[in-house]
Each structure stands twice: as C-alpha cells, then as structure tokens.
Amino acid sequence: MTLDEILKEINKAETFVVLAHENPDGDAIGSSLGMCTFLKELGKNDVDVLFKEYPETFKFLPNFDMIKSEPSHEKYDMAIVVDCPNTDRVGKEYRKFIETAKVIVQFDHHLRNSMFGDYNVVNPVAPACAQILVSSFEYLKIDISKDVAICLLAGIITDTGGFRFNSTTTETFEYAAWCLSKGINVSKVYKEAMMTKTKSQFNAEKLALDRLKFFADDKITFTYITKKDIEELGIKPGELEGIAGIGVTIKDVEVAIFAREKEDGFKVSFRSNNIDVADICMLFGGGGHKLAAGCLIDADIEEVQKAVVSETMKHLK
Numbered sequence: 001m002t003l004d005e006i007l008k009e010i011n012k013a014e015t016f017v018v019l020a021h022e023n024p025d026g027d028a029i030g031s032s033l034g035m036c037t038f039l040k041e042l043g044k045n046d047v048d049v050l051f052k053e054y055p056e057t058f059k060f061l062p063n064f065d066m067i068k069s070e071p072s073h074e075k076y077d078m079a080i081v082v083d084c085p086n087t088d089r090v091g092k093e094y095r096k097f098i099e100t101a102k103v104i105v106q107f108d109h110h111l112r113n114s115m116f117g118d119y120n121v122v123n124p125v126a127p128a129c130a131q132i133l134v135s136s137f138e139y140l141k142i143d144i145s146k147d148v149a150i151c152l153l154a155g156i157i158t159d160t161g162g163f164r165f166n167s168t169t170t171e172t173f174e175y176a177a178w179c180l181s182k183g184i185n186v187s188k189v190y191k192e193a194m195m196t197k198t199k200s201q202f203n204a205e206k207l208a209l210d211r212l213k214f215f216a217d218d219k220i221t222f223t224y225i226t227k228k229d230i231e232e233l234g235i236k237p238g239e240l241e242g243i244a245g246i247g248v249t250i251k252d253v254e255v256a257i258f259a260r261e262k263e264d265g266f267k268v269s270f271r272s273n274n275i276d277v278a279d280i281c282m283l284f285g286g287g288g289h290k291l292a293a294g295c296l297i298d299a300d301i302e303e304v305q306k307a308v309v310s311e312t313m314k315h316l317k
C-alpha cells in the first residue's frame with residue numbers, strides 16, 4: 001500500500017524538505033516537526049523544515065530550532081507536505097521545492113485536497129494531520145520516539161480544540177492515553193499548546209472581543225483586527241489564531257467570523273458549531289473544513305462585514 005511505498009522512498013532519499021501551509025498552526029508545526037524528528041532519528045541528516053513566519057508559542061516542541069526560513073538546497077530528493085490541501089497554501093517562496101522534488105509525499109486531512117503528491121495520504125475525517133501521521137506510523141509498525149510523539153500530540157490537541165471538536169475520534173483518546181503510558185506529560189503539552197499566550201496575543205483578543213458584534217438574532221458574531229492594530233500591539237505571526245473560535249463559545253451562536261487585515265485584503269476565518277462554513281467560504285474563493293474555514297476578500301472592513309454576514313445568514317437553518 002501507499003505507506004509501504006512511501007517508507008521505501010524515504011529510505012532511498014537523502015535530502016528532504018518538509019513543508020506545510022503558510023501561517024502554520026499547531027497541527028502544521030507539530031506534524032512538520034514530528035516528521036522531521038522521525039527522519040532525523042532514521043539517520044536522515046539533510047532535512048529542512050521551512051516556514052517564513054511561525055508562532056514562537058510552540059518553542060517547547062522538540063527540534064523547534066530546526067525550523068528555518070532559508071533553504072539549504074536548490075532541489076530536494078523528497079518533499080513531504082503536511083496539513084496542506086494544495087500547493088497554493090504553501091508559502092510562495094517554497095512552492096518550487098514541491099515542483100522540483102523527485103518525489104512528492106503529502107499527508108493531509110483537509111476537504112477538497114487537490115492530490116498534488118506522487119503519494120497522497122489524505123483522510124478528511126481525521127481531526128488533525130498529526131493523527132494521520134500517528135496512524136501511518138502505527139500501520140508501518142514504527143515505534144515512534146517520545147520526541148516525535150510530543151510533536152504529534154501537540155498537533156492533535158490544537159486541531160481538536162483540546163479534544164472538544166466533534167471531529168475527535170476514539171483514536172485521538174487512545175493516542176493521548178498511549179502518550180501518558182509512555183510517560184509523556186500530556187497535561188503540560190496541553191497547557192503549552194492550548195492555553196499559553198503572549199501579552200500581545202492577549203491584547204489582540206481583548207480588542208477583538210471589544211469589537212465583537214452580533215447579527216441574525218445573536219446567531220452570528222463578527223469581529224476584526226486591522227494592520228494598524230497588528231503594528232500598534234506588536235502582534236506576531238500566529239498570535240491571532242485563537243480569535244476566530246471565541247464567538248462560537250457563546251451560547252446560541254452558530255457561526256463566528258473573524259477578519260484580519262493582510263497585505264492583500266482581509267483574511268476571513270469562519271468557525272461554526274453546525275453550519276457548513278467551507279461552503280460559504282467557497283463562494284468567496286476560499287475553503288477549509290466543514291466547521292472551520294476561511295477566505296480572502298480584498299475590500300474595506302465594512303464591505304467585508306456586509307458580504308460575509310449576509311451570505312452566512314442565507315446558510316443559517
């Protein structure tokens with residue numbers, strides 16, 4: 001099966017680049033570091049994990065210092081892409097490494113994956129890409145190290161919202177239990193990955209909460225952060241990740257929308273308890289998961305709000 005083939009290809013290859021989607025979250029970082037740690041332990045010493053910008057909050061993960069922004073090769077034997085549905089989601093400066101790699105392998109759990117790899121291990125039902133890696137290692141009967149396990153655990157914890165999303169499966173808990181049995185401090189990883197925030201992150205959340213507005217009989221929330229806020233509060237990449245989910249923690253809210261200003265417009269993130277927000281985002285040229293999706297809209301904040309709120313209202317049941 002595919003996984004056996006992948007392992008053969010990994011054994012043959014010498015140079016590796018590990019990539020994930022831009023602005024990586026805990027799953028993208030955990031899956032990337034889990035993979036590169038595994039490769040290192042396999043004796044592969046020529047592994048690049050490339051991100052242009054990434055949150056420092058995951059510094060506690062093993063091999064975090066292997067992440068860098070400058071590639072050490074022009075071309076790689078193998079590109080391993082994790083947590084990324086298509087090559088456009090990879091940082092522009094790194095896409096060429098996928099095109100020019102001798103072998104492209106991808107592990108992913110997004111809906112509507114473009115199957116861009118030579119080998120595609122894609123399961124949209126998995127709650128985290130990291131969990132697909134766990135199952136893959138299990139299938140291959142590879143006994144992963146504590147370091148690999150911690151990276152993957154962090155990916156699973158963040159993408160399941162701390163085991164609370166309904167995408168969480170029995171395997172998720174079995175894996176957490178297995179980690180505990182191996183002496184991994186699951187509670188510490190949980191706290192570091194889920195609950196620790198920087199002061200600028202806290203201030204950004206405070207501002208976004210202050211601006212949060214309700215629509216459609218309190219079933220929709222909308223809030224935003226501008227480029228100016230990002231500058232003034234000294235917000236670093238990744239520090240706005242938690243804001244999108246805050247609205248859906250309010251009773252009776254069905255869809256929470258968060259817009260953050262980027263160079264090329266507002267990146268709008270949707271979170272939902274039930275409504276398929278990937279469908280809504282597709283209308284704006286975006287996509288994602290059923291209950292967590294996003295799109296990019298180049299307009300001013302009033303227009304963005306009007307467009308996404310009115311479209312979301314049509315999708316309420």
Ligand SMILES: [Mn+2]
Pocket residue numbers: 027028083109127128129159
């Ligand atoms: Mn993910």
